[in-house]
Amino acid sequence: MKKIKKILPHPVLSIALVFIWLLLNNTFSAGHCVLGIILAVLIPRFTSDFWPEEVCAKQPLTFLKFSGIVAYDILMANIAVSRLILGPNKNLKPAFFNLPLDIEHPLGISLLASTISLTPGTVSCDLSEDKTYLIVHGLSINNADQIIDEIKTRYEKPLMEVFKPC
Amino acid sequence: MLEFALSVAIGMIVVALFLNVYRLIAGPGMPDRILALDTLYINSIVLLILFGLYLGSTLYFEAALLIAVMGFVGTVALSKYLLRGDIIE
Amino acid sequence: MFEITLAILVLVGAFFTLVGSIGIVKLPDFFTRLHGPTKATTLGAGAILIASSIFFFVSSGELSLHEILITFFLFITAPISAHLMAKSALHLKQKENGNETTP
Numbered sequence: 001m002k003k004i005k006k007i008l009p010h011p012v013l014s015i016a017l018v019f020i021w022l023l024l025n026n027t028f029s030a031g032h033c034v035l036g037i038i039l040a041v042l043i044p045r046f047t048s049d050f051w052p053e054e055v056c057a058k059q060p061l062t063f064l065k066f067s068g069i070v071a072y073d074i075l076m077a078n079i080a081v082s083r084l085i086l087g088p089n090k091n092l093k094p095a096f097f098n099l100p101l102d103i104e105h106p107l108g109i110s111l112l113a114s115t116i117s118l119t120p121g122t123v124s125c126d127l128s129e130d131k132t133y134l135i136v137h138g139l140s141i142n143n144a145d146q147i148i149d150e151i152k153t154r155y156e157k158p159l160m161e162v163f164k165p166c
Numbered sequence: 167m168l169e170f171a172l173s174v175a176i177g178m179i180v181v182a183l184f185l186n187v188y189r190l191i192a193g194p195g196m197p198d199r200i201l202a203l204d205t206l207y208i209n210s211i212v213l214l215i216l217f218g219l220y221l222g223s224t225l226y227f228e229a230a231l232l233i234a235v236m237g238f239v240g241t242v243a244l245s246k247y248l249l250r251g252d253i254i255e
Numbered sequence: 256m257f258e259i260t261l262a263i264l265v266l267v268g269a270f271f272t273l274v275g276s277i278g279i280v281k282l283p284d285f286f287t288r289l290h291g292p293t294k295a296t297t298l299g300a301g302a303i304l305i306a307s308s309i310f311f312f313v314s315s316g317e318l319s320l321h322e323i324l325i326t327f328f329l330f331i332t333a334p335i336s337a338h339l340m341a342k343s344a345l346h347l348k349q350k351e352n353g354n355e356t357t358p
Binding site for chain 2: 258259270273275276285292297311319321322333339340342343346
Binding site for chain 3: 020022023024026074075077078081082084085086089092094096113114115116117118121123124125126135137139
């Protein structure tokens, strides 16, 4: 296990690099596979100073389920937001609210912020200095507490299970 | 059928591009202009893809990929500039 | 059948893209405008890219993977650029209000 760590400091990054290389060349031929693997070994080594903390993702199944929920929510969000945009402006109730964070892993926080931006009527605007809350802007807010609850149970919980501190 | 749908879609995207240009020129603040530029590049990617579909050619995807990468870098650089008054610290 | 599916995908994609741009012109202030492009335009672009991927797969028999890469890229970068723009807008707003606390 330690040997693998030495050759591949970030296994997930390496796998992603191979796939991106193959997608970029639009082929799955053997030559490009070999070239992609060479790049996937070399690039994380040379850039390892940029990635100081280790990422350990647990429970890939939870993550897959989470991605499914998010994909469905993106579709629903788009229909809701299109209706709001095309409707009269006075139906909008734009407002800021603070979302307290329980999740501590930096990658988890950034994934949560991205999910919030892509799903129902909310865009994450800023992270407080001490990483304890996100400032979120909503397009049509009737009850901020209800939306905070929904985000916490629907998105933050699975992410907390996946990104536990190593 | 498909060709008709493609012409209608290209027309809609062109209207969208004009709306973006309006916001780019009229936008009261700098963030509005950055947002307009961001939307403009995504819309131009869509226009390129539709044009590729129309001609049945895959040549345009490389250009679309380049616009996607460069557009993202441009948006980040402009936002950073507004945030700090400097791009590279 | 296949043509109709493609036509519907293309039209839906173009519609969502147009809605995003209408939002940019119609909505009253910057933070509400931000919602249009991050959601509607991204999904519209995704739908059209998927349509193109299916079209070239059926017409040439080879899987065209560039579209999938572009779709992934757009879906990853859209929230990040939205976040940065919102952050810079908040920063400017605070500067104008003379360093008050966050809204």
